[in-house]
Amino acid sequence: MNAVTDAVTPALPAPIGLLAELTHRCPLRCPYCSNPLELDKRSGELDTAAWQRVLTEAAALGVLHVHLSGGEPTARQDIVEITRTCAELGLYSNLITSGVAGALGKLDALYDAGLDHVQLSIQAAEAANAERIGGLKNAQPQKFAFAERVVALGLPLTLNAVIHRGNIHEVATLIDLAVTLGAKRLEVAHTQYYGWAYVNRAALMPAKPDVDRSIRIVEEARERLKGRLVIDLVVPDYYAKYPKACAGGWGRRLMNVTPAGKVLPCHAAETIPGLEFWNVRDRSLGEIWAQSPAFQAYRGTAWMKEPCRSCDRREKDWGGCRCQALALAGDAAATDPACSLSPLHAKVQALAIAESALETAPDYQYRTIGGAPLVTQPEGVTA
Numbered sequence: 001m002n003a004v005t006d007a008v009t010p011a012l013p014a015p016i017g018l019l020a021e022l023t024h025r026c027p028l029r030c031p032y033c034s035n036p037l038e039l040d041k042r043s044g045e046l047d048t049a050a051w052q053r054v055l056t057e058a059a060a061l062g063v064l065h066v067h068l069s070g071g072e073p074t075a076r077q078d079i080v081e082i083t084r085t086c087a088e089l090g091l092y093s094n095l096i097t098s099g100v101a102g103a104l105g106k107l108d109a110l111y112d113a114g115l116d117h118v119q120l121s122i123q124a125a126e127a128a129n130a131e132r133i134g135g136l137k138n139a140q141p142q143k144f145a146f147a148e149r150v151v152a153l154g155l156p157l158t159l160n161a162v163i164h165r166g167n168i169h170e171v172a173t174l175i176d177l178a179v180t181l182g183a184k185r186l187e188v189a190h191t192q193y194y195g196w197a198y199v200n201r202a203a204l205m206p207a208k209p210d211v212d213r214s215i216r217i218v219e220e221a222r223e224r225l226k227g228r229l230v231i232d233l234v235v236p237d238y239y240a241k242y243p244k245a246c247a248g249g250w251g252r253r254l255m256n257v258t259p260a261g262k263v264l265p266c267h268a269a270e271t272i273p274g275l276e277f278w279n280v281r282d283r284s285l286g287e288i289w290a291q292s293p294a295f296q297a298y299r300g301t302a303w304m305k306e307p308c309r310s311c312d313r314r315e316k317d318w319g320g321c322r323c324q325a326l327a328l329a330g331d332a333a334a335t336d337p338a339c340s341l342s343p344l345h346a347k348v349q350a351l352a353i354a355e356s357a358l359e360t361a362p363d364y365q366y367r368t369i370g371g372a373p374l375v376t377q378p379e380g381v382t383a
């Protein structure tokens with residue numbers, strides 16, 4: 001064992017996934033982006049050698065999957081080199097991309113470097129709507145050309161469609177589109193309200209009857225398309241009965257490395273005040289996984305309050321999402337208000353219903369690097 005693997009004890013299993021946020025730069029400006037409001041600038045990004053060291057440490061630690069993400073990961077000049085390093089280390093690489101700007105021009109080289117899988121975002125099925133949501137003209141034909149080349153290369157293609165008030169009427173056509181483009185998998189992912197999505201919540205919140213209808217459409221299509229298309233469904237938290245096990249449980253399965261090298265237990269962890277995040281510039285990934293104060297803060301169940309503390313689901317969903325508990329209830333150690341057992345759940349549902357009932361949705365506050373002067377935080381709920 002080397003120094004990296006020494007840090008992992010039998011009581012602390014290795015993480016299986018690494019989300020490598022290579023850059024926050026992105027040609028799209030989606031209002032549902034879960035990136036933080038203060039985006040890392042290019043000048044602060046880790047360089048190629050640092051990422052290669054991180055990937056080497058990840059492999060030694062036991063990580064199996066690396067999600068090359070951002071922002072738009074193909075905006076990095078060294079994306080091919082980084083992908084090749086994943087392949088050399090035996091790490092399964094998944095490119096999470098918008099498929100626009102220079103992405104297509106790099107695709108063949110990424111394939112040659114050993115890329116394993118592509119996850120392509122799609123903002124809507126109808127081009128004008130997609131381009132309004134993503135904030136980039138002429139994006140849709142670029143995405144279609146990108147998807148076509150992915151399939152021609154024989155790479156498995158997943159389409160990721162974030163669903164909200166502005167495209168929930170297109171779920172059926174998005175499913176048809178996934179089949180037409182030759183995707184093997186489609187993620188129908190109702191918006192999770194973090195980062196830019198949280199400040200755009202009132203613009204994005206769908207009505208409950210529309211959510212129910214979209215779920216029925218997915219269920220019918222799953223049956224009809226068995227063997228051709230797998231459809232993953234992420235239900236909207238605010239209308240859920242039980243919360244998701246966010247990030248697979250805090251500090252249990254995933255590590256998230258930001259463009260500037262901070263290592264987070266989940267992508268929104270920086271919104272929780274008082275947490276100390278260690279940086280790959282200063283420490284090894286193994287040391288961070290085992291000892292970083294941020295990873296230890298909500299690992300396991302000892303930190304839980306009631307009703308989670310005595311709930312028999314506490315090792316299934318790990319109390320839901322800490323960042324959502326903080327955003328909505330003002331306490332990161334509270335039961336996620338998405339849970340029907342939370343005393344705040346009814347208020348969260350009422351809030352969602354009120355926002356979705358607005359006759360005219362507010363304008364989007366588009367994601368932008370370098371400040372978000374118009375952004376205001378929406379209200380939470382209190383006991």
Ligand code: SF4
Pocket residue numbers: 242243307308309311312313314315317318319320335336339340341342
């Ligand atoms: Fe999960 Fe806590 Fe709700 Fe139980 S009370 S279902 S552990 S969030």
Ligand code: FES
Pocket residue numbers: 194246247250266267268269320321322323324
């Ligand atoms: Fe941070 Fe869910 S996003 S715990």
